[in-house]
Amino acid sequence: MRIGMGYDMHRLVTGRRLILGGVEIPFEKGLLGHSDADVLTHAICDALLGAAGLGDIGCHFPDTDPAWAGIESLKLLDQVREMIRADWVIANIDATVMAEAPKINPFREAMVSHLAAVLRLNPVQINVKATTLEGLGAVGRGEGIAAQCIVLLRNAAASS
Numbered sequence: 001m002r003i004g005m006g007y008d009m010h011r012l013v014t015g016r017r018l019i020l021g022g023v024e025i026p027f028e029k030g031l032l033g034h035s036d037a038d039v040l041t042h043a044i045c046d047a048l049l050g051a052a053g054l055g056d057i058g059c060h061f062p063d064t065d066p067a068w069a070g071i072e073s074l075k076l077l078d079q080v081r082e083m084i085r086a087d088w089v090i091a092n093i094d095a096t097v098m099a100e101a102p103k104i105n106p107f108r109e110a111m112v113s114h115l116a117a118v119l120r121l122n123p124v125q126i127n128v129k130a131t132t133l134e135g136l137g138a139v140g141r142g143e144g145i146a147a148q149c150i151v152l153l154r155n156a157a158a159s160s
């Protein structure tokens, strides 16, 4: 078994859609980034890559590469799944979205179902939590949204 963690933060700006866990959330601002800036999905990608010992999302999908411009981050997650699937089976994923606004809770179930579909998991293997930062720091001031994720991988040979 291997454990991995991921962390990401993106800046909130006007004129961008807000995508979290592949779900578009109605809000006056969206996250700025080279891709769709889905901070939750990026944290999950990094946790999976970390657990598998495969570096990080920036190594595989550099933001200098036009191929990834505006890409849906669920597609990056699908590629990460392809990278690890020969050797690893995902046991569970636990993630936390840190956002002062908007409210994340109403969208959690949809996020889990999008993520589970891409990763070919049962939704019970994925947990998405949300918290504000009580007005503290950049996230607390509403300047950005952050996400953290931890995953557990089982060796595919041992699981079959």
Ligand code: MG
Pocket: 008, 009, 010, 033, 037, 038, 039, 042
């Ligand atoms: Mg990112």
